[in-house]
Structures are given as C-alpha cells and as structure tokens.
Amino acid sequence: MATVSLEALRGPHGYLRAQTRWRRTEIAFWLATLLPFLLFPSYLQLASQIAITALFAVSLDLILGYAGIVSLGHAAFFGLGAYAAGLISKFGWGEPLSGLVLASTLAGVAGYGASVVVVRFRHLALIMITLGMGLLLHEAANSASWLTGGADGLQGVRIRPLLELFSFDLWGRAAYAYALLMLFLTFLVARRVINSPFGLSLRGIRENAVRMPALGAPSRAHVRKVYTIAAVMAGMAGALLAQTTSTVSLEVLSFQRSADVLVILILGGAGRLYGGILGAILYMVARDQFSGINPQYWYFWIGLLLIAVVLFLPNGILGGLGRAAAWWRRVSP
Amino acid sequence: MTTSGAGAAPVLSTRGLEKSFGSLVVAREISVAVPPGVRYALIGPNGAGKTTLVNLVTGMLRPDAGRIFLGEDDITSLPPSERVKRGLVRTFQINTLFPHLTALEAVTLAVCERRGHASTWWRGLPAYRDAVDEAYGILASLALGADCYQLTRALGYGQQRLLEIALALATRPKVLLLDEPAAGVPRGESPALFAAIAALSNDITVLFIEHDMDVVFRFASRIIVMVGGRVLVEGTPPEIAADARVREVYLGCTRHA
Numbered sequence: 001m002a003t004v005s006l007e008a009l010r011g012p013h014g015y016l017r018a019q020t021r022w023r024r025t026e027i028a029f030w031l032a033t034l035l036p037f038l039l040f041p042s043y044l045q046l047a048s049q050i051a052i053t054a055l056f057a058v059s060l061d062l063i064l065g066y067a068g069i070v071s072l073g074h075a076a077f078f079g080l081g082a083y084a085a086g087l088i089s090k091f092g093w094g095e096p097l098s099g100l101v102l103a104s105t106l107a108g109v110a111g112y113g114a115s116v117v118v119v120r121f122r123h124l125a126l127i128m129i130t131l132g133m134g135l136l137l138h139e140a141a142n143s144a145s146w147l148t149g150g151a152d153g154l155q156g157v158r159i160r161p162l163l164e165l166f167s168f169d170l171w172g173r174a175a176y177a178y179a180l181l182m183l184f185l186t187f188l189v190a191r192r193v194i195n196s197p198f199g200l201s202l203r204g205i206r207e208n209a210v211r212m213p214a215l216g217a218p219s220r221a222h223v224r225k226v227y228t229i230a231a232v233m234a235g236m237a238g239a240l241l242a243q244t245t246s247t248v249s250l251e252v253l254s255f256q257r258s259a260d261v262l263v264i265l266i267l268g269g270a271g272r273l274y275g276g277i278l279g280a281i282l283y284m285v286a287r288d289q290f291s292g293i294n295p296q297y298w299y300f301w302i303g304l305l306l307i308a309v310v311l312f313l314p315n316g317i318l319g320g321l322g323r324a325a326a327w328w329r330r331v332s333p
Numbered sequence: 334m335t336t337s338g339a340g341a342a343p344v345l346s347t348r349g350l351e352k353s354f355g356s357l358v359v360a361r362e363i364s365v366a367v368p369p370g371v372r373y374a375l376i377g378p379n380g381a382g383k384t385t386l387v388n389l390v391t392g393m394l395r396p397d398a399g400r401i402f403l404g405e406d407d408i409t410s411l412p413p414s415e416r417v418k419r420g421l422v423r424t425f426q427i428n429t430l431f432p433h434l435t436a437l438e439a440v441t442l443a444v445c446e447r448r449g450h451a452s453t454w455w456r457g458l459p460a461y462r463d464a465v466d467e468a469y470g471i472l473a474s475l476a477l478g479a480d481c482y483q484l485t486r487a488l489g490y491g492q493q494r495l496l497e498i499a500l501a502l503a504t505r506p507k508v509l510l511l512d513e514p515a516a517g518v519p520r521g522e523s524p525a526l527f528a529a530i531a532a533l534s535n536d537i538t539v540l541f542i543e544h545d546m547d548v549v550f551r552f553a554s555r556i557i558v559m560v561g562g563r564v565l566v567e568g569t570p571p572e573i574a575a576d577a578r579v580r581e582v583y584l585g586c587t588r589h590a
C-alpha cells in the first residue's frame with residue numbers, strides 16, 4: 001500500500017518516468033561488463049560469444065517477451081546474418097562495420113518477409129510455422145553447398161581489422177570489445193523500443209490480442225514491425241559471430257540454436273530485457289565449465305534446470321531475483 | 334433541426350443482418366436504426382443473440398448476409414480496428430483487459446493508438462505528456478484515478494468493469510456499444526456505474542445491453558427487444574412496457590441477479 005500512495009504522490013508523469021529511468025543496478029551491470037578485460041583476459045573469446053548470444057536473446061525477447069510471439073525458428077535470422085557477413089567478406093569486402101550493417105539489413109528484409117506470414121498465426125500454428133521456416137532455411141543452406149560450403153562450413157572468410165587497427169586475433173580483445181559495443185548499442189535501441197508508445201502497444205498485444213483491434217490498434221502492422229527489428233538484431237548477432245571467429249558453419253541455422261536461445265531467454269526471464277543477457281551469461285559460463293567434465297550430461301542438467309525454473313520461477317531467474325529484492329525491502333526496515 | 338431522437342438520420346444502422354452457427358440461427362433479418370445521441374437499451378433473454386449483434390456490428394463476426402452502415406458509410410467489409418477509428422467502439426460482457434498492464438498504461442495505450450503515436454518506437458512514453466494527461470483524466474472521471482497505478486489484474490471486479498469503459502472512451506467513440514457493463518457487479522453498485530454512463534457527453538450515442546429492468550427503464554431513451562435472433566420490437570420505454578409480446582417473453586423468464 002505504501003508504494004501505491006508514493007506513486008499517487010508522483011502523479012502519472014512521475015510514475016511513467018520512474019518506469020523508464022536508468023536504475024543504479026543497470027549502470028553497475030554495464031560497468032561490470034568491462035571487467036573481463038581486466039580480470040579474465042584469457043576468457044575474452046568466451047566473453048564475446050556470450051555478448052553475441054545475449055544480443056541474440058535480446059532480439060528474441062522483443063518478439064516473445066514483449067509482443068508474445070513465440071518462435072522456434074529464430075536462428076533463421078541469426079544464420080542469415082552470419083552467412084551474409086561471411087559471404088560479403090569472402091567476395092572481397094572484409095571491412096567489418098559495413099559488413100555488419102549489410103548483413104543485418106539483409107536479415108531485416110528476410111524478417112519483414114517472414115513477418116507477413118507470421119502475423120496470420122497464433123499459438124501452435126505459429127510455433128509450427130516458425131519451426132518450419134527455420135528447418136527450410138537450414139536445409140536450403142545445406143544443399144546450396146556451392147555458396148555456403150554445405151556441411152563443411154563456409155571457407156575463405158577474411159575479415160579486416162576493426163577500423164583497420166584492431167584485428168580479431170585468438171585473444172579476443174577486439175572481438176569482445178566489438179561484440180560488447182554492439183550489444184550495448186542494440187540494447188539501447190531495444191530499451192527505447194520497449195519504453196515507447198510502440199512498446200506499450202506490443203505489451204498490449206501480448207496481454208490481450210482480442211482487445212487491441214477493439215481499441216483501433218493495427219496489431220498486425222505492429223507485429224510486422226517488431227519482427228523486422230528483431231530480425232535485424234538477430235542478423236547482427238550472427239554477423240558478429242561470423243566476423244569475430246572468421247567461420248560460418250551450418251550450425252548457425254540449426255534448430256538447436258533456435259531452441260537454445262529460447263531456453264536462455266526463459267531461464268533468464270522473458271519480457272524483462274535483461275533476462276536474455278543474464279540467461280546468456282549463466283548458460284554459456286555453465287556450459288563452458290561443465291563441458292570439461294562430462295559434456296554428454298549437459299542437456300540433462302539444462303533440462304532439469306529448465307523444469308525447475310518453470311515450476312518455481314515462472315518469470316525466470318531475473319523475475320525470481322526481483323521478487324527476492326522486493327521481499328528484502330519489505331523485511332528490512 | 335433535431336440533434337437526437339427517432340427523427341434524425343441514424344448514426345448506426347443495419348439492414349437484413351443474418352448469422353448462423355451451423356444449424357443455430359443467431360441473427361435473422363436484423364434491421365435497426367440508431368439515431369444520434371440516444372441512450373439505447375438492447376434487451377432480451379439469455380442466448381437471444383445480443384452479444385452476437387454487437388460482434389456483427391463491430392466486425393468481430395462476419396454476417397452471412399446484410400449490411401451495416403455508420404452514418405451514410407457502408408462499413409460491412411471494414412476490419413474491426415478501422416470501425417473503431419471511425420468511432421464505432423464496444424466494451425465486452427466478459428472483461429477483456431490487459432492483466433499485466435497498470436490501468437494507467439492500458440488507457441494510455443488506447444489514447445496513443447488513437448492519436449497515432451503507437452507506431453513511434455524511438456521516443457519514450459513520458460514525452461507524450463498530453464496523451465498521459467488525457468488517459469489520467471479519463472481514469473479520474475471514472476473514479477479510477479487513485480488506483481490507476483495498479484496492475485489491472487489487481488483491481489477489484491467493479492473497477493475492472495469501469496476500466497472496460499475507460500478503454501472505450503479513450504478511443505473517442507461516436508457510437509459506444511456496452512455489452513452488459515454491469516455484468517457481475519453487485520446490484521447495489523450498478524446504478525453508480527450507469528450514472529457514469531448517463532453522464533457521458535450527448536455527442537456519444539450509447540447502446541447498452543442490460544438485464545436489470547429497473548436500470549433499463551431508468552437510463553434508456555429507447556429500447557430494442559431481441560428474442561431468438563430476431564428483433565421482436567423497438568420503441569420508447571412506455572411503449573415497450575405496454576407491449577403484450579414483451580410481457581409474454583419476460584413473464585416468468587426474467588433472469589438472474
């Protein structure tokens with residue numbers, strides 16, 4: 001009750017501003033992302049993979065967590081971005097930043113095309129459609145081996161140093177700096193999107209798709225738009241992977257990748273923007289640690305964790321942390 | 334010139350609407366004409382097809398035959414959201430709200446959609462001060478000002494019914510179709526709810542579905558009676574009260590609380 005009167009005191013404008021302002025924990029978090037440079041210089045490759053996965057998860061969060069659009073084929077856009085970035089460099093354009101822009105744009109165009117189909121479906125049909133599109137693209141890349149290298153992966157990816165200064169070496173300094181910067185910039189965009197009137201309408205679609213047209217809302221146009229934005233971001237993540245590792249394998253389009261990013265987002269907490277990032281950190285670090293011990297049990301533990309989270313933390317780990325923090329504020333005077 | 338009453342050109346009318354679900358006919362030859370500014374009540378026993386008529390008129394169901402006009406315009410083939418933009422707006426018999434949005438967010442959403450802000454993704458919501466003020470004003474006018482920072486699902490049932498109306502008002506309706514606005518509200522509270530409806534501007538034409546005859550005769554300026562998918566009779570409250578067929582329908586089958 002105390003919080004309610006506080007909000008009433010602030011008035012509607014103060015309330016909405018408070019919803020969107022930067023919290024101290026957020027600023028602390030982003031400062032902490034710089035720590036790997038100092039504390040774990042030998043893990044910067046892993047850190048850059050985490051940043052890329054986090055970016056991919058944030059892009060899924062925009063459609064799943066905010067607009068409520070389930071996708072089991074989100075790797076399609078990741079893979080498109082990866083292949084596009086790889087191919088652009090293979091054919092002689094090795095400059096990473098322009099390659100990144102081109103590859104993300106291409107993924108966005110594909111995303112818009114897919115969205116035209118996706119908006120027509122919901123629930124199970126939607127899951128099947130997105131799954132089908134993902135499988136289709138994977139198989140297409142597999143058979144077009146003259147272009148993609150098929151199961152052997154794309155050969156001859158050559159990326160020039162970032163700004164002609166920092167090359168993507170084995171240490172991963174440039175890789176992590178590049179991936180982290182892109183994650184942060186994309187995150188700023190995603191944050192803007194969800195705090196905008198458009199973002200509010202997305203949440204409306206998630207909360208009640210029937211009511212939206214009864215308010216005059218063009219739900220389908222909204223969904224097409226956010227799907228396109230998410231595809232650009234997913235494509236950017238894929239392109240970053242291709243550029244920082246100089247490899248593109250069929251795996252970038254695999255069902256496994258679509259499933260993993262969904263698991264990461266659900267574990268971390270969908271619809272909370274930081275959920276995908278937190279999920280990516282936990283998932284990738286744990287996999288890195290466990291794979292040394294007994295890799296075959298990895299999915300056993302992930303399965304168990306997933307069940308536990310869905311049963312006990314329906315809003316993911318981040319939702320659980322939020323609840324714990326609220327409880328702590330209540331009990332401590 | 335008359336601004337309201339049966340003489341004026343109708344703001345909303347239907348011609349020969351038909352709808353069946355399989356073998357169940359739920360709308361037969363429905364032709365109604367709603368003049369501007371009236372408070373119309375749509376009554377009839379359970380299953381008479383009242384909600385179905387609202388669904389047909391607002392485009393949530395496609396009629397098998399017949400046409401729908403908003404003013405002069407034939408809107409039969411327009412999608413629901415287009416009809417809303419033209420001022421034909423409804424509320425729902427069963428709460429159709431946004432459980433995890435606060436009441437303020439929900440109404441702000443509706444206002445932003447109407448004002449055309451909702452496709453803007455590069456500016457924060459707090460920048461739209463006018464929209465927020467308007468949303469808050471609507472909520473305050475329905476006595477929801479103090480509780481508008483709560484999640485919709487945490488609101489009391491009666492407040493959720495009011496939020497249904499608040500959302501509809503945020504679209505600036507010309508014609509407002511209220512499907513049992515007081516459904517499930519304790520009998521003692523429904524007059525307050527209808528008083529809020531009665532206080533709406535006369536520029537808004539209201540058609541409400543309601544089972545409580547006291548409320549109907551107090552707030553309606555005209556009444557349509559539906560039975561078995563047909564319009565049985567239409568008229569002023571005294572005409573309806575005196576109609577023998579209406580008495581027959583309602584004799585012994587007045588419904589629920």
Ligand SMILES: Nc1ncnc2c1ncn2[C@@H]1O[C@H](COP(=O)(O)OP(=O)(O)OP(=O)(O)O)[C@@H](O)[C@H]1O
Pocket residue numbers: 354357359377378379380381382383384385386426
């Ligand atoms: N989607 C549907 N499919 C099949 N039958 C339906 C459907 N919607 C409504 N009906 C049936 O159509 C008839 C009319 O329903 P409707 O909801 O319009 O009645 P109503 O007059 O609003 O009743 P109430 O006073 O109970 O709200 C009912 O017999 C109902 O069971």
Ligand SMILES: [Mg+2]
Pocket residue numbers: 383384385426512
């Ligand atoms: Mg009904």
